[in-house]
Amino acid sequence: MGASQSKSNAGDAVFRSEIPVQFSPDVVEQLSERQASATPTPERQSTLDEHIRSRIQSEVKQLRKAEEQVQHEIQLALEKENLDREKAMAGEVSGEQEAGVGSVKSSAALLGDLEETRSKIDRFQSRKSLADYPELKAGQEALVSCYKSHVTSSLECWKEVANFRNSVAQLEKDYFKTLQ
Structure with a gap:
């Protein structure tokens, strides 16, 4: 008899509001x-x-x-x-x-x-070093100075070229003599 009152049914409870809920636009x-x-x-x-x-x-x-x-x-x-x-x-x-x-x-x-x-x-x-050969060094300096002074006409330095070639040839001969 009293057992039915102590039972609770939570899912069955429905509350109704008499005031409708309204949201602003x-x-x-x-x-x-x-x-x-x-x-x-x-x-x-x-x-x-x-x-x-x-x-x-x-x-x-x-x-x-x-x-x-x-x-x-x-x-x-x-x-x-x-x-x-x-x-x-x-x-x-x-x-x-x-x-x-x-x-x-x-x-x-x-x-x-x-x-x-x-x-x-x-x-x-x-x-x-050319310091050991002063005649070769002098011929080289003469040739360089001639080329610098005759920039456009280097053919005018033919004497200095010939002297330098002769100095080199003499030095080569002396060197080959020392090898023999």
């Missing part, structure tokens, strides 16, 4: 515009754009960092491969060196040879 229009348009408001759009830009920039930074790392690894691998190839070539040729065939050298050995050759060239250049 502005509110109704604004809600209908928002629902009809698929584009967000300008404030929301600028926020979305900024968020997208920041994500793109962070992804670009990560990609560049990864690219630099890959390039560095490739460079190290190529250097190692080149050194291994040079060592292998030097090892293969070591038996041929005894037979008188040319040798393959590493980069370090070639750089050493290059520096040695440069020093020899510098010594040779210093020895061939």
Whole structure:
């Protein structure tokens, strides 16, 4: 008997208002515009754009960092491969060196040879100074001054050219005599 009163049915309760709910035409229009348009408001759009830009920039930074790392690894691998190839070539040729065939050298050995050759060239250049040969130096200076004074008519320097050639020929003869 009293059990039916203690039961509650929440879904069955309906309240009716005797005063009708009314909205202003502005509110109704604004809600209908928002629902009809698929584009967000300008404030929301600028926020979305900024968020997208920041994500793109962070992804670009990560990609560049990864690219630099890959390039560095490739460079190290190529250097190692080149050194291994040079060592292998030097090892293969070591038996041929005894037979008188040319040798393959590493980069370090070639750089050493290059520096040695440069020093020899510098010594040779210093020895061939014209200060040791005053007649040749005088002939050279006379020829240069004649060419400078006769810029448009260089054929007038034929005497200086002949004297310079004779000086060079005499120097060559003297040099070849020392070799014999």
